[in-house]
Amino acid sequence: MVELLAPAKDKRCVSAAINNNADSVYVGITDYNMRANVANINLDDIGDIAIQCHDNGKKVYVCTNTIVSDNQLEKYKRQLEKLESFDVDALIISDIGMINVARNSSIDLHLSVQANITNVEALKAYKELGVSRAVLSRELSLEDIKRIKKKSPIEIETFVHGAMCVAISGRCFLSSYFYDRNANCGECLQPCRQQWIIRSTEDKELILETPEDNDIEKSRLLSPRDMCMIEYVPQLIEAGIDAFKIEGRARAPDYVATVTKCYSDAIGLYQSGKWDELSGEYIPQWMSELTGVFNRGFDTGFYFRVPKKTSFDNQATYKKVDIGQITNYYKKINVAEVKVWDEVKIGDTLIIQGNKTGSVTERVSSMQVDGEKIESVNEGLVGIKFENTVRENDHVYKKVSIKESEMQ
Numbered sequence: 361m362v363e364l365l366a367p368a369k370d371k372r373c374v375s376a377a378i379n380n381n382a383d384s385v386y387v388g389i390t391d392y393n394m395r396a397n398v399a400n401i402n403l404d405d406i407g408d409i410a411i412q413c414h415d416n417g418k419k420v421y422v423c424t425n426t427i428v429s430d431n432q433l434e435k436y437k438r439q440l441e442k443l444e445s446f447d448v449d450a451l452i453i454s455d456i457g458m459i460n461v462a463r464n465s466s467i468d469l470h471l472s473v474q475a476n477i478t479n480v481e482a483l484k485a486y487k488e489l490g491v492s493r494a495v496l497s498r499e500l501s502l503e504d505i506k507r508i509k510k511k512s513p514i515e516i517e518t519f520v521h522g523a524m525c526v527a528i529s530g531r532c533f534l535s536s537y538f539y540d541r542n543a544n545c546g547e548c549l550q551p552c553r554q555q556w557i558i559r560s561t562e563d564k565e566l567i568l569e570t571p572e573d574n575d576i577e578k579s580r581l582l583s584p585r586d587m588c589m590i591e592y593v594p595q596l597i598e599a600g601i602d603a604f605k606i607e608g609r610a611r612a613p614d615y616v617a618t619v620t621k622c623y624s625d626a627i628g629l630y631q632s633g634k635w636d637e638l639s640g641e642y643i644p645q646w647m648s649e650l651t652g653v654f655n656r657g658f659d660t661g662f663y664f665r666v667p668k669k670t671s672f673d674n675q676a677t678y679k680k681v682d683i684g685q686i687t688n689y690y691k692k693i694n695v696a697e698v699k700v701w702d703e704v705k706i707g708d709t710l711i712i713q714g715n716k717t718g719s720v721t722e723r724v725s726s727m728q729v730d731g732e733k734i735e736s737v738n739e740g741l742v743g744i745k746f747e748n749t750v751r752e753n754d755h756v757y758k759k760v761s762i763k764e765s766e767m768q
Contacts, residue, residue: 363603384449388609391426421451436458452471468493492515499662505601606619614713622646626646652676654676686750698743706724728742729741
């Protein structure tokens with residue numbers, strides 16, 4: 361059975377992954393992960409996350425996949441003892457020095473995509489160093505992956521959804537050149553996502569912001585579209601891939617919830633033997649949900665061809681408007697007391713997010729103030745009926761169509 365691995369930048373995302381049927385969750389700790397600017401979890405919190413995952417029958421992997429100096433390696437040795445005591449299931453590593461240190465621990469070692477694995481001999485070498493799984497290079501085709509899987513001495517993992525990088529295995533120096541921020545140490549500021557102008561040595565310019573064919577997409581010549589492989593889940597499973605990895609450790613809980621659920625449902629449909637019968641009905645639904653959350657437009661990466669299409673900015677179809685917070689929850693009647701500071705009305709769709717709640721989406725069907733039913737409210741305390749369990753201090757957002765908000 362293929363493993364579904366979901367990203368998490370905080371406890372809310374961990375719960376969102378668990379509640380939407382991820383088999384495992386990967387997180388990052390300060391100083392040693394490739395999302396150092398936006399996705400860090402305190403080392404002491406890893407213990408709580410590990411307990412939560414294990415209590416729910418899930419695994420937790422910790423990203424320690426940056427390139428490090430000797431000083432950082434000494435600190436890593438001390439942190440490794442704590443991670444081992446937390447019963448972490450695996451470390452995701454790329455630096456060979458860190459591998460050499462971590463191989464003496466009881467934690468499984470998974471090789472990061474940063475290592476750029478493209479052949480079986482590399483997998484054999486890393487197995488000798490104690491690695492039990494490798495994330496294969498994003499630049500491999502499905503046929504390449506099949507060939508490698510047949511002879512691989514260890515498990516293989518591949519990305520199936522999320523952002524693609526213009527540089528091979530993320531080994532980019534643009535951020536260092538422009539901002540003195542090292543992408544290989546987790547500090548990338550993504551200058552590749554900007555619009556670009558090409559200027560020749562003869563001072564001729566190709567200004568791509570306003571190309572002749574009005575194709576504004578071409579101005580993002582260094583920004584690939586996001587990967588989306590949900591239509592091809594059967595081919596990926598049949599290729600023998602051991603784990604499907606969702607990219608997005610900088611993303612919000614609703615992104616994690618939505619993407620994880622869609623891929624979990626797709627895997628379940630295939631395993632039920634009903635893919636041929638029902639996928640035509642479900643794929644449009646999944647695609648609608650996936651385009652709703654953060655995305656730069658979709659492509660299939662290198663699985664079937666070298667990708668040529670570049671991306672727009674975020675193409676999500678909705679945004680979240682911060683409108684309130686749960687102040688109390690009455691479990692027996694499934695009603696939450698919500699302090700709101702923006703308009704909420706019957707028929708609105710709300711997104712509720714919290715450390716244990718993760719991210720749940722609810723349509724408002726019933727509201728009361730002081731025991732009286734109401735149709736809308738702009739501020740104050742209101743009772744709202746929910747189907748899902750929510751919790752005190754959860755944040756409440758209103759889901760608003762981006763097209764509708766632009767028209768107002």
